[in-house]
Amino acid sequence: MPAPRISVIVCSIDAMKFARVSECYERLLADRPHEIIGIHDATSLAEGYNRGIAHASGDILVFSHDDILILDPDFPVKISERLKVYDVLGFAGTDKLTNATWFCAGQPHTYGAVSHGKPGKSHLTLDVFGVSDWPTKGGIQAIDGFCMVATRETAQAIGFDAATFDGFHLYDLDFSFSAYLAGRKLGVCCDIPIIHESSGNFADQHRHYAERFIDKYNDYLENTNAGATNGESAWRTIRLLDHHALLRSWQPDLLKRATIAMRRDSRSTAPE
């Protein structure tokens, strides 16, 4: 059976970032049929991704920010295998969406691990949200949008709500939660080291779209406070010198033990 074709859809208005993320995917997907679709004039991420879906020829669609770096060479193999079971995959998410921020439910409902790096900073962080299952955690309701992977069929069936989410926030929770409510199977991959150059933006615009999100899903959410962004006991963070240290630390036993510890006590902070 031939390997599935993978379409990577990236909305980007930054040529440098687009070149860098494209290079990353070209390297990862070198021995697979693939395409990289750049959307450089999107009016919103939802609009851009919908356009990408329309143009995509792949069996698997990767909705990717332009500021990420995936460090696992087995990425295509892993997502291809897992999409036989799941419909949508992400890298961080929750099995209990309580309001318009996925990590608000706190422990033990958050899952995944992500590294964050910021331009001009010498170190990377490793943020562990929860790794109780390895390599993938199922039963997920919502996923963070820095990188989402879906089967073509699911992406087309669910689509992005560009009318409601006509900016750059909440399109991801809307897409993944819609898929969940439609009976699709969502999972979080815990074994794929990934670096994200941004750590989220919860400014006024987020609140605006959070209100829209709550209006849309009011019947399903426990907490209808659009301003709530802080997850209680949501994650643990450490600082690492470089990607070598990150890879040494991204180990199942370590991340699982971190999750046990975090669920006992999230107040601990790493020494600075």
Next chain:
Amino acid sequence: MNDIYTSHRRPYYIYAPDYVRISAGIKALHLLCHYLNKMGEEAYVHTQQTNLKLRTPLLTDEVRKRHAAIDAQPIAVYPEILHGNPLNTKHVVRYILNHPGLLGGPKTFDDSELLICYHSEFQNDVSKINNQLILTTPTIDITIFNNEDNGHDDKRSGYLIYPGRYSKAREEHPDLFDKGTVITYQWPQTHEELAALLRKSTALYCFSNSAIAAEAVLCGCPVVIMTSPFTVRPKDFHDPDKIDGFVEHPGISSGDSVAELALARQNTVAFQETHRKERQDFVTQLAQFIKLSQEMQASAPTAGRAPTNAVAAGIQAFNNADNDTAAKHLSTALAEAPEDPIPYVYLALISARSNLLEEAENFIQFAQSLAPERHDFVAALGEECLKNGHNRDALRYLQQAVDKQPDLFPAYPALAEALRLNDRQDQAIHLLNSAAAIPSAAQEQILGLLLEWLATQANIDAIPEVCLRLRNHPGYQALGIALLTRTGMPPERIRAEARHYVQPYLASGLTASMPNRGKAGAPLVIAFLVSDFRREQLSGRLEALLQHLPPERFISVVLYNDPQAGENETAQRCSLINDHSLITVGREDIDVLQAMRELDIQILVDMDGLGVEHRLSLFGAADVPLKLSWSDTPLLREAGIACVRGAALLNEGEASDTDVLLPGLGEILALPRMETSPRVAAAPLTFGCLSSAVHFSRDCWESYALILARAPDSRLVVNLGELGASAQEFISTFFIAQGVDLLRLDFIHATDISSLCTAWNLVDVGLAPLHGPGDMALPAALWMEKCYIALRGDSSWSRRPGALLRQAGQDQFLADSVEAYIALACDLSRPPLPQPPGLRQKLQDIESGQASVLTLTFADLIEQRYRGDL
């Protein structure tokens, strides 16, 4: 006692060096604070180190802010050696504890300051006659220094010698020293021991103006004052009516004839009486001081030398690096007051800064002609030259200043630096070594610099001695002891040092408490105190423990006591997987102990033993039922603390009931996947000292130099670790001494396990340190299929290299003596080199599943010990 209804009392800020037992002046400052508080005043001491027995609260920012908020108008009390008013208070008291200027500092003081003299002799030195007051703060503990109920008094024998700061005393009086008992700054260690000697000796020969003279006389021991620069009154303080002997009171003699000694002995009683009276007078003096100081008017805004506006402006501009403005103001000042040396000094500094060395010389000569005793002026010019790269001139000025005034200690660090920059590093270290032995305000700075330099050389024979002089700093003492284990120092001396180190903490509960059995079935809360994550062997072990301790049986806490933990990968990973992180760096024990109580910690394990950050005070004070030490230098065992140890490290019959014994070496090794490279048969044999250079003492390098001298074709790879050129140079000297060509040495920098493994590929035979546990380099050698030669090791801290070899079945590489070690190395240098097969496999057999197995064993043993079943 002041009226408790009086609300407006000014607090006192007393500016004092760190408390030291042997300096009367420093003690007087701390005691003044103590007595002021006892009199009902509010007094604080501005210092780092206090005597816990005294009521001397530290002056903190919070205290100062509180006083500022209520406009409390504090009174600063400065010793006479201090220039100006660094605490910037409106009211300044100058406590004249010695002849002004004699030990440095100003000779004149602002009129607005209240001057108080420790002794009437100093009154003549200060020009003002108003508001002078004698305040002789008693500094001698007469419950210790007395001659009461002295059974030895009528059968005294032998005499004592106190050279003090006078380093030539022995050289000038060899006969005296041959028969007498010499008192030093370090010995006897306690007042009680000193008093016992004074109470049974016939006389004390004293070469320094020190409180020991009064202490001796109070013990009934007459004092013979010997001539030295430290007992003769300086020329400009000379009063023709007085004898030159600096210390004058009954019981003191300038000669040691039978008659003179008999008279002095007879007079000791008179002095004891005088001293008793002085103590009584002090209460009155103190009350008068309080009254005067509370009533005094505000001092001048720039209390100190009362510089003219032009001088002050010039100095300010100089400090702001505005040379032109500074020169302009100082020239004006010269015109206004040509007799003031200060403008000349600053003009000299400006000239040096501007590379006008001839002008600098002229200006400093003018300054000296006005103030010939101010050698600190010359030293200041030397320091300025140093800052501006004029190293030869810097050395000349600094040397001149110190030659003229040997106790100008603040200039010593700069002089040492100047010597070093003029390629006289040995002389610099020698100078610092000498100066470091003498108590002074600059002593700690000198010791710190010395320590820094010795550390860059990896001179681990000399570092412990310096560390152990810094007994006020437990961290240095701990480091000193840890490094002693890497030298050939007799184990008994090391154990004694360890006992001394632990002693102060014994009272606060360091000995293991009785376990409380806890709630059956509830997980035990176990805490690990870690002070140095850079030691991979130890921090890797902690990480493995945290990962494998069964979470249903243990809740883990890590106490992060390493200031560098934020940058350490292992520390960061530990913080990810421990149940609770407790950061102790920068926090007072009391705060951390409270946080520990909140976590209800039941077991506390000190993970890395002795080092500069070691926090024994916290370990000692923690109210935890079971405390254990798990260190490669199991010295806390000397204080009865139970240790976690590898059974393979023990000699037969050595196991103690209290120790927790783990299988094998009790180590958890995490070795990288890395290929080994085969030996090139024709290549000359290469030895390797790949444990970091800080593990090798002088005798190691001497032995290795001998090996290379006897095995002329061989080479040696030395791992400097994090050290640089200074260490390379220091190590090279040992090989040069044996005539070994330095081209036969290769210096590398391997600082982690991966780079160590890579480096072993360069080596044929390893050379383990002769003393101490070595480091990760030794298992890395076996991992890379290389053997190393090791001593069997007698002491518990030196057995690891041999034990590891035995575990790998390589007893043939073990030597019983240093001679056998050298002989074995020389034998191996002759082909064929034996190639022990399958070392990696053997190590894997030892290590296989070790992290989880060893942790579970540890968990079982610790739980049994805690529950009281072991």
